[in-house]
Amino acid sequence: MVVSSGVKDVRERMAPPVAGAMPEVRSLPAPPRPWTREYVAGLLVLDLVAALGAGLIGTTARFHDALTAATTVPYLWFSLALPLLWCLFVYLSGGYARRFIGVGTEEYRRVAVAGLTLAAGTAIVAYAVKFDLARGYVLVALPLVLVATLALRYARRKALHRRRRAGECMNGVVAVGHRVAAGDLIRRFRDEIYHGMRVVGVCLPEHEAASGAADVEGCPVLGSFAGAADAAALVGAGTVAVLACPEMDGAELRRLAWRLEKSDTELIVASALMEVAGPRTTIRPVAGLPLLHVEHPELAGVRRVLKSAFDRGAAALALLLLSPLFLALAVLIRREDRGPVFFTQTRVGRGGSEFPVYKFRTMVVGADALKAALRARNEHDGVLFKMRRDPRVTQVGAWLRRYSLDELPQLVNVVRGEMSLVGPRPPLPEEVARYGHDVRRRLVVKPGLTGLWQVSGRSDLSWEESVRLDLRYVENWSLTLDIQILWKTWSAVIRGAGAY
Template identity: 40%
Template sequence: MSAGVAPQFLDRTTRKRVLVWVLLIVDAVTLLIATLGATWIRFSTLYAGVGIENISADVSYWQVAFVVWALWLGMLYREGLYDLERLTWGAGEFSRVLRALGIGVVGFILLTYVLKTPGLSRAWTLLAFAIAVVTVSGGRLAVRTWLRRQRLAGRMHRRTLVVGDNAEGERIVHRLLDSPEQGLTPVGCLAAARADSLALDYCSEIVPKLGYAREIARVVREHEIDTVIIAGSAFEHEVISRIISELRDIDVSTHVSSGLFEVLTSRVLVRDIAGVPLMTVAPVSFSAANLRTKRVFDLTLATLGVVLGLPVWLLLIAAIKIDSRGPVFYRQTRVGKDGAEFGMFKFRSMYRDADERLKELRAQNEATGPLFKMKNDPRVTKVGKWMRKFSIDEFPQLLNVIRGEMSLVGPRPPLPHETEQYTDHHWRRMEVPPGMTGLWQVSGRSSLTFDEMIRLDLYYIENWSVGFDLSLLMRTVPAVIFARGAY
């Protein structure tokens, strides 16, 4: 949300109705495109016939397409993909879409056995499924992008109340204010019932204190609160239970913070053991099998990227040679996994004397920590400035991925002199192979501070999975296209 833009709040009922209808319409259209598109691709017509025993009327594939369309919509609903309280975005949503469509296909195949349709094309079924996965996921990505832009523009925000004015409550407020794209705008906080026992009142200097936790029902109604977030460490368990009980009959979303800010939600499970609700944090799996899967994934996509991108590479090579004298590629020593050094490839984006001129520009460094960043770096060529804006100069690192020195996703490899200032805490980011993209690249890129970059890299390491890698690769595309946070 731009500075100075006041957030606009929709009432809870209207907000939910708008989002559910947008999702439903997008899914209906994308599923229709998938089923009818598969029919056209497979048969070059929408009116190809399919024989069904015991049914004398002619049945066309476009009619079958509508049956599958309705079945898939039902499966998406069954998976809770229109329940905004259960809906997750990103990799979690993709897996649920995939499961819903997969179950729909299985149900359709069983239906064909019941109706005895031996003539139904299996190729059509598989083609419709493949297209549906792409179109539905793409459509929902478009909805997320639209919603994110709405929120960054100050629209469609939710009045959020933070309950608990301790350090955790303060951190929650800061995280929400720093993440306007989430749409949860804190409008106030409630102090703990024993506020006089706290040495500090953390939240009231950031957002207004609207009362005490025992007054939560009144505050929620008077201030038309949409979402309540309870700082778990601010209260005893029976107090939290009482707060939740008081909100039971009020139409409001209620969340309890676990305090596990650095753990991915997909790793956190709530289980009932002997009547006790326990929060289980699944371990990070760095097994040899998973790392081999990551390596095969990297090698396949990197090789494909080099082959398909070869015509673009040739154009870039010509542009670099015309723009300035010097080599096309620039090989820079970087630090990789466990501190091993390697030569990282880039398209040259600077003049040949860039390294010598660095000492003159140190005083104009705009980055924090050991990094050097400068928005209008005079060492960058005209073509280089354009390549850097869209991260095109990074393409040759696909060769490093193929060589096994880098991964497609991971912490960015630092320069050797940068690691001289690393603490043991900072060195943890080098426990995995460095990547071409990572969590901080899709969370602000050059606009992040060094400490924020370290925090995001460690978050990635703590929560690594192949699915997480795939999610970050998908999020990298719009971040690069729109040059968010790039110098």
């Protein structure tokens, strides 16, 4: 978004003449975002198609030998009415809410709720009117409409992500907060562009706005907090994001919401607990105050037992199915330089306990002894050692690393209970020795064969970003999150991005 009058002119118009006073700028309505209406309309059409197809398939599957019989007519009428009923249930469940467009699992969860509600409602109505509903029809049509809807919505979301990578379908955001927090938000939105949020301007506290700085991370400074609503209208932002800062207390947030209400501009507030999200946070009204309740992460108990059982069972099955691939890779590694097939290295697991991790060997024999001589050529920040063109890596090893095939023997570590399928990256003892207090939080769960770091860039990530992703996982882990990460790992591995 380019401000036609220039950054300086915007700041002059946004900055109030008196501290706390509203700037004298005519409030303009935020421009409409037609792509959101187009996207939601597309979802509606897909849901109609999914329901119509599911109804007709259910009718054909159950009554294929009696489609013209009188007893089939009610099912044909129900199949024709199913698209409208389905879209109504999805709407009532919030499946068309614009705030869930493009990211997260909430959209899918709400569609699933609509499916369960439709099934329950159909059964109740059939019982109430004493209609003998054919179970074969129900068991085909209703599950199929849910599966088809989720599949079509997933495909549409991926198409939206591709458009966003091309710079389309983005929501303009004005960040309201201190310079450091605003800069962090700008960088995160740029790194994760599929969220569809682009910061187009920044409003700083009075003393920072008066310092004369023209931009934050390339985004123009539009003035102080008092002019946030008018700044959003001026640059056409559809959202104002308030970052955690003491100046924006409850009363100020309420006044800002009132001003944004006139132009239908969204207001979002970022908690200081940036990495804690989802089920762990709830709003609890106490004495008229909306208090944010944060539950402790479940690092023990039944959920941990279920995770361990899932990990070991899935790893054992994977070892069985991949045994022919293991044999083929072993032959390739052995033929290249007659060295050992496997490489064993000591890593640190949950609680700081050490264990041997197993990998297919990707480097020349004696590579550890050559590491000290290459230390000055380290291309990674923090405590990690990484080189894009490490001379110790063999030809077969480079191919194995590109597609993460060298990590497959760690399935043995998962079966033995030393690792999980999903978790933080397993660190070396010398890396752990350099950990700060916060970073040691990574050690409260088992390390993983894959994780958020694997699906977010692998070795291309900075040390700070790797730590942030690992801590996010620790604070929010669940079996559902593990399954999502495992699903995304396939895409990351096939692309081979960040692997060296």
